[in-house]
Amino acid sequence: MLYLLRSKMALPPRPILFEFRGVSMTKYFTENWDNIQNFKARPDDILIATYPKAGNTWVSYILDLLYFSHMLPKRKDSVPLHERVPFLEMYIPGFPSGVNELNQLTTSPRIIKTHLPVHFLPKSFWDQNSKIIYVARNAKDTAVSYFHFDRMNRAQPEPGDWSSYLQRFMEGKMVFGSWHDHVKGWWEKKQTRSNILYLFYEDLIEDTEKELNRLCSFLDLAPTTELKNQVREKVLFDNMRKDKMANGSADEVFDFKISPFMRKGKVGDWKNHFTVQQDEQFNEHYDREMRDSDLQFRTVL
Template identity: 75%
Template sequence: MESLSRPTLFDFHGVCMTNYFTDNWENVQNFRARPDDIVLASYPKAGNTWVSYILDLLYFGQTSPERQGSVPLHERVPFLEIQMSGYPSGVDVLNELTSFPRIIKTHLPVQFLPKSFWEQNSKIIYVARNAKDSAVSYFHFDRMNKRFMEGKMVFGSWYEHVRGWWEKKQTCSNILYLFYEDLIEDTEQELVRICSFLGLSPTTELKKQVTEKVQFDNMKNNKMVNGSADEVFDLKISPFMRKGRVGDWNNHFTVQQDEQFNEDYKKKMKNTDLQFRTVL
């Protein structure tokens, strides 16, 4: 099995990418969205799996409880742009999905999202996580920090990714922009925001069930959610779900690294009102 940890990075229309996410480019760009599709976008390691699980439970937790114990989350929420030899592409899996709505995972920067999602006015939820914890989480996933600051990561620069989606949100009412830190601090409150955005009115009981099931430790121990059912990951190197905390960067950054990072961050984020919390 090919490992996802060291694919070759190359410049693709100004963004660092790997062939896993560009090999099926034409089909991805021509993807036919539906008005009831829900797109879940984020930079890698920012809580995409977490919110995928929340959405899956909201829509299918009560109507198809058997899915929860038998179908891995990455099959319930297909990854739009992925294409790996020996596996069906994300586009193919999505085209064959019979459940409604389709919940669709993507890590694409805003300018790469297939245009049919905008034409169909599909609902889009973007999850953003602060740069320091993203760098550390990515470091364990892909073992790096300098590359993060230089934007030499798959799906490109964190700074451009979070800013691009933030700017798009200012003019598009079909985008809900969530912060990982808010989800950690008050899962219930963010759940209410998600439901309000999607026009859902779950029962108190369902909200309670969802909040309970999506607690990090419960997800980490759930084989259908924690990535262990996905052959692509080598979990011996680093678990797919590691800590799920805010401020873990404090345990990894030296004082010097933190100073360098802060200086670099200020430069790259000076022209935006987008703000993150790095501690709670």
């Protein structure tokens, strides 16, 4: 999740979107750039990479439970998820930076969150061959979820209305840039790197047990059947939505009067937002942007 901040500190102003090395970004992710790029990854680090609103929080919670629920059973009820899984590139003056939080972590492996496009990832992750899990979500549901997130998150740029927002989404004028470039960039990298597992949000929704087994196989984990059952129960959307350590409710930067941080978690909610005309325009643009890729997404289940 983005910008989970200490609730008693002063709220940051909404940032302005600008182009940074060819990608739309805000200062909250660029002002610490040298320290981000010089971050020293470790061979046992596990990086969860996604475009915003594509399941990063979900997979973060799954991995944290798999690794630490037995070793540190009280942690999940007392330490917010964003402290257990720090956000690598987050840097808002007056708040702990993602890099500093990661460098101070005492648990191992370090589970790390990022939304960086693949070409922005610090070189040390490739040098150390750290395990990377990328989760991709279909563009239509991502756009809808990102819109509601930006409405309630005062550390994101002003979203405007849905129609103009959808147009900007198609143009890639979002924090962390183009959805199309993001999912394609990581997909292409995955073809030549065995340390990347590429998952789809829709598959996680449809068959959580199967994808959980894929995660465990990739990470060389052999959890007991009891632990896997416990994890599957705890990471159900309705259960996470009630979990104050995972749902963002304690963070003043989020305005829950506008929308909850964990809103629906469904496949196909885009149908409640897209007009027929918007859908046609989006499909035409999508086909142009994705015609050079063999990536396939499902927008309904």
